[in-house]
Amino acid sequence: MASVTLKDVRKAFGSTPVVHGVSVEILDGEFAVLVGPSGCGKSTLLRMIAGLEEITGGAIEIGGRVVNDVLPKERDIAMVFQNYALYPHMTVADNMGFSLKLAKRPRQEIEDRVREAAKILGLTEYLERYPRQLSGGQRQRVAMGRAIVRNPQVFLFDEPLSNLDAKLRVQMRTEIKELHQRLKTTSIYVTHDQIEAMTMADKIVVMNAGRVEQIGAPLELYDDPANLFVAGFIGSPAMNFLPGRVVANGAGLAVELGGGVRVAAPRVQAPLAPGREVTVGVRPEHFAVSAQGVPAEVIVVEPTGADTQIFCNLAGVEVSAVVRERHAFRPGEAIRLAPQLAYLFDPGNGARIR
Amino acid sequence: MERLLHSRNFLGLVFMVPAGVLLLLFLTYPLGLGVWLGFTDAKVGRTGAWVGLENYQFLLGDSVARLALFNTLFYTVVASVLKFVLGLWLALLLNKHLPFKAFLRAVVLLPFIVPTALSAIAFWWLYDAQFSVLSWVLTRLGWIDRYIDFLGDPWNARWSVVAANVWRGVPFIAITLLAGLQTISPSLYEAAAIDGATPWQQFWNVTLPLLTPIIAVVMTFSVLFTFTDFQLIYVLTRGGPLNATHLMATLAFQRAIPGGALGEGSALAVAMVPFLLAAILFSYFGLQRRKWQQGGTDA
Incomplete structure (x- = not known):
């Protein structure tokens, strides 16, 4: 586990700046949610933390180490994608064990860790299936299983629930929160849904147009909004x-x-x-x-x-x-x-x- | 009559008749005639009499026919492997973010667009013993001191026609594989990168397995087209020198039409069918449908 610190992080695509200097400190074991409307730069920020996007300016530290120029695989992070990004030609077990296989862990260890993660997520009976044969919620769990198996320093979630129907979303929300309480791994979660942010986060980072509007605990933001944007964004129905x-x-x-x-x-x-x-x-x-x-x-x-x-x-x-x-x-x-x-x-x- | 016109099955049959007639006329009849001729001693100007397997027995002992079989297999295997490797490489290159991407993709398709007879003539010039540009460039560079006899030496000729075939066949494979590559979600590569896969491991564990279905289809077609190739050889070498580049298709034509031995030529052409069937069955059972592709929510 590790803290994640962003210091004046900037991103520009060509000459178009999309993230204008974001500074956030996420403590060890914290569940932080980046929330904001579409196009506010929250996913870009997450992808920069993951190492999938280059950082134009500033510094990102994971566990006290600056990772600006570190490859994704060496950042010790795991990511859950919006579309799950499961390998369609691999079974659930192979999907979950792929990172360990690449890391050349012994076969027995891979199997044990996959089984354990599957047990936590209730996937034990689906281990031999292919992603195609699973429902949306099950695929979502496999994607999380793939992250858990790694036992990384930080979990990154990129709008993981947005492809699920409303009922399942509420259920998975609770499951992810329970999972975090159990594993206590530092997590960074991106969503545009302020209810998800309010219900899951220890710390919410409200973003708008590439800037941080306010950082705080859910109820702090609700009780004490810093500006019109946060006041209007947090709370439902809106202020x-x-x-x-x-x-x-x-x-x-x-x-x-x-x-x-x-x-x-x-x-x-x-x-x-x-x-x-x-x-x-x-x-x-x-x-x-x-x-x-x-x-x-x-x-x-x-x-x-x-x-x-x-x-x-x-x-x-x-x-x-x-x-x-x-x-x-x-x-x-x-x-x-x-x-x-x-x-x-x-x-x-x-x-x-x- | 009224009821008949409202019957789904009857109407279905009626609507299939035009297609059925066309198939019978232009597919079944020539194929059937070819098979039939293979069992006769028909010559140009003489209806043949049934001779059973005599033609096939003769061809089995005919050294030229056996050489043609070897040439065809060599041509097909070598050209297909080269086309696959080059096509995949090109497809991977074109799938990257390159400047002038659309233009490059169009350029790659060019050899596919030019009529084969035309490109064969161009190659004929390239391979000409006296005027070859290739030889000229190589001598100018000082790499060789004599012009290469591309089409005059048996093995030179074999490699030369293979090269021409590869040049012509690569675009089809590259563009088809490129289409396949574009169906692979970029997030799979990102997931693999986070999982710790190097670019080579990503290719091996993500790209290649997800591309197998389309590889199976495109390579089946490529093998079929290469095995039955005729135009390129006919324009470039007419089977020479010393029958070194005669394929089964060109030899069958030569025996049947200029040679007049319709029965023998037909038998030679029919002899290609088992090879083609084997190629199709191999791809159908061995490669095409993977378990992970099959739909359904229950295993």
Whole structure:
């Protein structure tokens, strides 16, 4: 096992830079998730850690050793690919044992280690099958088995669950997490799915357009987003953003939204002068239906059983609210929503106003 | 009648008739006639009488026919092996990221596009005893002091026609194998690289096994075409010198048409069939379908 440190890592394809200086420290045994929208450079970053892409600038250290110019096979890493990349002409056992065979380990040792990995993953009865004869979930497990057998310093996962159906994805998510708790191998996991990131990670690295937006534990990111991007990306349904202006309200301050609607300004350290343009962020689950709230007009109500999601027009913006109690509002009905917790952002640079 | 026209089977038969007639007319009839002629003593201008296996017995003892068999096997084996090695090498090269990739691929196909008779004539000039460019270049370089008699010496001639055949056959193999290479997912190579495979091990453990099905198909075709080759030899050497380059196909033609011995020529041509069948069966059973290719979710 080993820590992985990225120091100002850069990547350019030709003259097009795609990763603009990423610095991350992943501790020994940590499960780190790189998350971000498509094209944000997260997969490229992972492939640079694996040694499949050259590093344009900066340094990558695995276990304290700079590996910039080290071949993939000498980095002591194992990778699970999005399409599994199983060798179609080899049985499950041969697929899992291939790296050991190349390393010229004794036949008996290969067999033992493959059997052990197969037992962990519930693949014992499939060892003699070919990948073609397996279901998607089983192939996924074989791909993980191939990584486990190596007993590497670091596991790399490149969107490993994106080819599975929704139900299986949830199941495999739990399995991967269990596996990590059992093996405690440093893992770096790439996904565009923030729920996967939230549920699996010890540490989340949120990336956007080749830059790191924020690094932190899942709940830190949820509770304390650094900027508009992270606030909007983490959490489901996504946070609502309402443009407004700071105004004096008696002794305190308020934010005036569109149509003269006023909400109390969240308490922040930074000086807030009346007249300043701000963006108010409220998570759907932080709205409450309450007589003290601000007026809103119902658009659609979606009951899910456990809770109720209400889409409505609040001060000219479509917002969503998720409440525990059940409501049978009709479209067009006037209700009042009270934000229980709100964040302020600078609409110019997107930074949080703390 | 109404019911008949709505019957799937009847309509199926009706629609197959044109194809069936064409096959009978242009495939079965000539083949059948050839086989039949092989058992007769037909000559040009004389319907033959049944002579049983006499033609075959004669050919078995005929030193020229035996030489033609040897030439054909030599030609097929050597040319096929060379075409495979060169074709695979070219395909691997073209599969890399090269500048002007599309242009290079088009250039590689050229020998395949040019009509064989035409390229054979070009080779004829290249191999000419007096005007050969090859000899000229080699003498200029000072590597040889006499012009090579490419087509005048039996072994020179054999190697020369093999070279021409290889030149003509490589593009087909290279382009087909290139198509096969492109179906191999790049992530397999990445997985292999992480698993610790050197480029050579990647070729041996990933590329080659995944390419076997297409190799089987393309080499079967190549062997069949080479074994039955006629044009190249006929233009370049007409079987000479001293029958050193006579293949079964050219000899059969020579015996049957200019020589007039239709029966004997046919027997010689028919004698090729068992070899061709053997090649097809070998590739069919030995190489083509692997267990890992077969579908189904249960073993």
